[in-house]
Amino acid sequence: MESSPLDRNALEAVARLFAVLAEPTRLAILQCLKGGPRAVSELVNELEAKQANVSKQLGILYAAGLLARERDGNLVRYSIAESMIFELCELVCGKLRRDAERRLEALGGEDKPRK
Known part of the structure; x- marks a missing residue:
């Protein structure tokens, strides 16, 4: 089934989501939350990052609708709100794997003796 072309607003929304995912710390946060x-403090420890940076990146992911948060007193716990993010990551990782395999295959082909 073919989808219809996206209008300018939809394209901009897609670009904003990809921009959110274009930062390695945000991807690491998503990976931890999988x-x-x-809690923020747990993420800081797992990522070995500064609390201010982790909080900033969590805010961006939350604003993009990818994370949910729950407050328990002073403690704030984050979780994945949109699980499709892992499907998207699998698609990208699969492409990167295929690219690496092709490069290895090409290198192996060059090393083989010619007849």
């Missing part, structure tokens, strides 16, 4: 909800 294992379940985490």
Whole structure:
């Protein structure tokens, strides 16, 4: 089934989502949260990053609708709100894997003796 072309507003929304995912710390946060909800302090420890940076990146992911948060007193726990993000990551990782395999295959082909 073919989807119809996106209008300018939809294209801009897609570009904004990809821009959110274009930062390595945000991707690392998503990867940590794949294992379940985490408090900010847990993410800081797991990522070995500064608290201010982790909080900033969490805010961006939350504003993009990718994360949910729950407050328990002073503790704030973040979790994945949109699980499709992992499907998207699998698609991208699959492409990168295929690219690497092609490069290895090409290198191996050059090393083989010619008849």
